[in-house]
Amino acid sequence: MSITHTFGLRVRHFRKSKGISQEELADICGLHRTYIGSVERGERNITLKNAELIAQALDEPLAAFFLGTDNEH
Amino acid sequence: MSITHTFGLRVRHFRKSKGISQEELADICGLHRTYIGSVERGERNITLKNAELIAQALDEPLAAFFLGTDNEH
Numbered sequence: 001m002s003i004t005h006t007f008g009l010r011v012r013h014f015r016k017s018k019g020i021s022q023e024e025l026a027d028i029c030g031l032h033r034t035y036i037g038s039v040e041r042g043e044r045n046i047t048l049k050n051a052e053l054i055a056q057a058l059d060e061p062l063a064a065f066f067l068g069t070d071n072e073h
Numbered sequence: 074m075s076i077t078h079t080f081g082l083r084v085r086h087f088r089k090s091k092g093i094s095q096e097e098l099a100d101i102c103g104l105h106r107t108y109i110g111s112v113e114r115g116e117r118n119i120t121l122k123n124a125e126l127i128a129q130a131l132d133e134p135l136a137a138f139f140l141g142t143d144n145e146h
Binding site: 002003004007045046047048049051052061062063064066067 | 075076077080118119120121122124125134135136137138139140
């Protein structure tokens, strides 16, 4: 699975486990809701700074988005 | 420390522990040597795909570039 899809699925997982909507997550990050949607679908090859912004908004360490994935090779 | 600086320092650390030059790492990744230099100095807000490319070239899981850093918040 591509790294962008891996990251997107983790964003969705952590967001849902916190019971917040894409819109609420976008508000916390200061990003647009449609941007969050495209990240979750793996359509965005986002930068480290935006990845960190999302991780902080979800109160998860950035490493947690990549641990235990087949991107660990 | 910014996420780009954190990532850059980890790239330098893993590269040096493997005893390869920026040029050799760039060749493996198919990226330019000056690009690798700017990543190591934290000057590049790189994308997840390029971060993964570098991690794979260094044979390290991407999570390892973010574990145990103050970006773990």
